Amino acid sequence: MKQEYLIVIFAIIVMLFYFIVATPAMNDDGFQYEGFTESVAQGHLDFRSFYGFQGLSFFAVPVFWLTHSHNSIIITSVIFSLLSLLLAYFVGKGFYGSSRAGIYSLILFLLMPYPYTTLMRGFQEAALLFFVLLILWGSLNKKLWTPIAWGIGGIVKPFALTLLPLFLGDYLSRKKIVWPVVAVMLGLLYLGANYHQTGHFVNDAAINSYQGNFDPGSNPPLLKSFTFGFKEIFRVGANLLVASRKIMISPFLIIIGVWSLLKNKDFKWRYKFIFSIILNVLLVSVLTFSFSKYLIPAVVLLALSAIPFLEKHKWAMWIVFADSLTVFIPIWQFFGHVFWSNLYIYLLPFWLAVALFIFYEYVFQKHYFNTNS
16 A cells, blocks of 8 residues: 555544534535435435435435434535545546645645535535546546546536536547436436426526525526626636635635646646636626535636646645635634534644645655655
């Protein structure tokens, strides 16, 4: 076993402890996802009573069967979040061909608190992040099942669909086109079942639910989820850089990622990343309710793009750490204080990220090169 694997396993153990000491509190959309899960577990496919994209709920059904827990949607997200640590390492390692890049990718995952914080209230972003990483890993390794992961990810949250440019070019032959076709059919089957029960392709979460109690008998048309105007484009920029909007990751890292992606012309995935980011930005820019969490695919791609710069300039990583506190603290104030007993415990992933960086760069690397020189 490579020494880096021990680091990844250690990170998974620490994060498992982090989730165990938390106190879940289902809220808002979480009730809808859990309700749909338990309905399916009892043999009823009920899109009419529960709003939102229900991709995660299907995965939570076996968890509910095993645990009979009314937090099964949260438990499932915890599992996805722990698996994402492993995926983050292999994705970073795979794109840049080094274990060091894999460790940096793992560290950056730990510095993205929103998904693993809000899963404690039943939100799906941890599952979305898992499928984003899975699609990246599948695309990188040219796995035949990548379109299926893409299709399922789109049912969890449609923003995963913006990663299509990463792998589409590999499936244009007659022999391989069947895989994206099957993925699209999965999505159409989901939308068709939803339409059959509700009269809508999506039982819309945002419109009615933010205007009072959700009324399953009066769903707004899907078109009301979209709006068009120039200010929405600027709102996307705010969702990447303005901490008060509960952004996903350090704004400084986003800036480095954009700069690196534009400058690093030798990166063979450059245009695929750019096209996927543009698709994600365009989709979010036309939504009536535009949240930072909808930009997770773009954020992951920009974070990955920043890794070579961070490897070359270790001082930049320290700025990322400092800047990350502007991400952690607003999310603690809005969400985290409900689930963890104090700020210092809540910041455990942050402390872990700093510790991994110090150990890997100033202890492990030095010892490794000394013993192999």
